[in-house]
Amino acid sequence: MSILIGIIFIALIGYIFDQRRHIKFLKLVNYNQETRHIMTKHQRYLLDHQIETYKFLLDTLGYDRDAISEGNYTKHEPNPEKLQAIQAEFQQKERIYRSKNIQFETELEVREID
Template sequence: MKIVIMMVFLVLIGYLLEQRRHIKFLEKVNFNQETRHIMTDHEIFLLKHQIDTYVFSLETLGYSQESINKGDYTRNEPSPEKLQKILEEFQRNQSIYRSKNIQFVTELELRGVD
């Protein structure tokens, strides 16, 4: 009887140790998935920023993205006021981009990703 109780006790200890190992594994997988989501979100933000930069370039040169999408490649010289407005908006977006980039780098450093 004592042998049966001892075997059941050892099996329970083994089961608990295996569950603990499995929990650590799942926590590591979850951490990696969260890191991957953070990196994916940042890549999407970078692509949107790159598209916005191209749109600002087109507008500075006097082209309209909507017109180009419709097949109209005529150039309209932008007024100095419009150029100033484009520059201010571009600088504001650059500031947002820099702060998001710093936030991303800091978040990766806190996670221990090089």
């Protein structure tokens, strides 16, 4: 009877150690998934920023984006006030972009990723 209790006790200890190992593994998997989500979110933001930059470029050069999608590539010179407004908006977006980049790099440093 005591041998049976000893075997059950040893099996329970082995089960507990196996569960602890499994918990460590799941924490690592969760950490990696969170990191991948952060990286994906940042890549998506970079693509959005690149698209916005192209839009500002087309506006600055005087092309109408809606007309280009329809096949009309005529250029209209924007007036200086519009150019200043476009430049101010672009500079604001660039400040936000730099801030998001710093935030992303900080998150990577906190996660100890090179």
